[in-house]
Amino acid sequence: MERVHITTKSKRYPLYLGMNCIEQLDDILREMQPAPSSILIISDEAVAAFHLQHVLQIISNERLVHSYVVPSGEKEKSFENYYAIQTYALEIGLDRNSVILALGGGMVGDLSGFVAATFMRGIRFIQIPTTLLAHDSAVGGKVAVNHPLGKNMIGAFHQPEAVIYNTAFLDTLPEAEWRSGFAEVMKHALIRDEAFYTWLRKEIPTLSELRGDKLLYALKVAIGVKAAIVAEDETETGVRAYLNFGHTLGHAVESTMGYGVITHGDAVAIGMRFAILISEYIYKKELHAAELSQWFFQYGYPRLPAELDTERLIKKMKQDKKAYSGSIRMVLLKDIGEVEMVTVPDETVRLVLEEFRKREGLS
Ligand SMILES: NC(=O)c1ccc[n+]([C@@H]2O[C@H](COP(=O)([O-])OP(=O)(O)OC[C@H]3O[C@@H](n4cnc5c(N)ncnc54)[C@H](O)[C@@H]3O)[C@@H](O)[C@H]2O)c1
Numbered sequence: 001m002e003r004v005h006i007t008t009k010s011k012r013y014p015l016y017l018g019m020n021c022i023e024q025l026d027d028i029l030r031e032m033q034p035a036p037s038s039i040l041i042i043s044d045e046a047v048a049a050f051h052l053q054h055v056l057q058i059i060s061n062e063r064l065v066h067s068y069v070v071p072s073g074e075k076e077k078s079f080e081n082y083y084a085i086q087t088y089a090l091e092i093g094l095d096r097n098s099v100i101l102a103l104g105g106g107m108v109g110d111l112s113g114f115v116a117a118t119f120m121r122g123i124r125f126i127q128i129p130t131t132l133l134a135h136d137s138a139v140g141g142k143v144a145v146n147h148p149l150g151k152n153m154i155g156a157f158h159q160p161e162a163v164i165y166n167t168a169f170l171d172t173l174p175e176a177e178w179r180s181g182f183a184e185v186m187k188h189a190l191i192r193d194e195a196f197y198t199w200l201r202k203e204i205p206t207l208s209e210l211r212g213d214k215l216l217y218a219l220k221v222a223i224g225v226k227a228a229i230v231a232e233d234e235t236e237t238g239v240r241a242y243l244n245f246g247h248t249l250g251h252a253v254e255s256t257m258g259y260g261v262i263t264h265g266d267a268v269a270i271g272m273r274f275a276i277l278i279s280e281y282i283y284k285k286e287l288h289a290a291e292l293s294q295w296f297f298q299y300g301y302p303r304l305p306a307e308l309d310t311e312r313l314i315k316k317m318k319q320d321k322k323a324y325s326g327s328i329r330m331v332l333l334k335d336i337g338e339v340e341m342v343t344v345p346d347e348t349v350r351l352v353l354e355e356f357r358k359r360e361g362l363s
């Protein structure tokens with residue numbers, strides 16, 4: 001088992017990474033000060049069906065434990081579920097010394113974290129990620145729910161007490177979710193770590209290679225990139241924004257299609273390919289956009305869905321949290337491993353989006 005420290009301005013906490021590190025959960029809970037007065041496990045239906053019993057069995061003081069299971073899917077990262085969980089927490093008598101366990105992927109992690117951030121002005125929580133994608137979402141303390149008008153529009157910064165990344169839980173993950181999570185792994189390589197990018201291209205020709213020691217290695221490096229950025233900038237006043245590489249168009253695609261219609265990672269993969277193309281245009285530099293797109297297609301990432309028209313996407317991109325005075329701001333790739341935030345004029349976005357559509361075979 002690996003133990004990595006996540007350090008932010010407001011807090012330092014451990015991330016345990018290993019095949020079966022969930023077995024540490026009881027010790028971690030027992031060592032918490034003050035001792036947890038009660039524990040609420042929040043999960044979703046698919047994850048709970050596979051793994052909730054296992055987690056319940058590990059906790060020795062079962063009298064303290066409650067669980068709340070929401071349906072699976074991105075559309076459940078909603079204000080309605082947030083409110084329903086708060087109601088449940090009040091009904092069962094959670095108090096300031098209670099602890100929430102987020103057992104699931106990024107949806108459960110973001111939702112549970114936002115409940116923890118606001119219940120009685122903030123209580124402790126532990127992230128127990130169960131997807132590949134959650135190597136990203138479980139680290140760094142961004143928690144949120146979606147609004148029909150935009151992704152993650154209602155949220156907070158609230159760091160967990162610990163992250164317990166038990167990779168055996170990934171054994172039940174569907175193939176499409178491996179691909180979704182791998183997009184954030186590719187993102188971490190592209191924005192900050194050329195050597196990792198080279199390793200991925202050589203060692204991971206297909207997603208089925210991402211198992212065992214290679215999985216542990218990739219997670220450790222990708223989490224390291226995320227942790228380094230969060231350590232520098234906890235609340236996104238500077239470099240943390242780089243983590244949004246691919247997310248300007250990605251979020252626009254996700255929310256335009258309807259939450260859960262396309263996975264987060266598939267949408268971000270489209271967004272990254274677009275960001276690379278626009279980077280070539282802005283920097284007037286060959287970044288091998290077509291060849292990089294092939295790298296994405298090698299894993300089965302989709303092309304831009306034909307029904308998404310340029311004007312609708314531009315309108316959505318202007319509602320992005322990075323937008324400033326109505327201008328689209330995007331993270332662009334200067335080179336593999338190097339990005340920066342750039343304000344891109346609407347006309348440029350329009351022009352390159354049209355070129356992108358052409359290259360996708362859409363017009
Ligand atoms: N907070 C952050 O910094 C941050 C960063 C990146 C992404 N996110 C958010 O994360 C979310 C996406 O996370 P996700 O891709 O993990 O989605 P998810 O939590 O919805 O999980 C994807 C699907 O896999 C199922 N699943 C999860 N674990 C499983 C397992 N072990 N076995 C079988 N099925 C399993 C879920 O039930 C769900 O249907 C988005 O809402 C995104 O905005 C947040």
Ligand SMILES: [Zn+2]
Nearest residue numbers: 184247264268
């Ligand atoms: Zn993301």
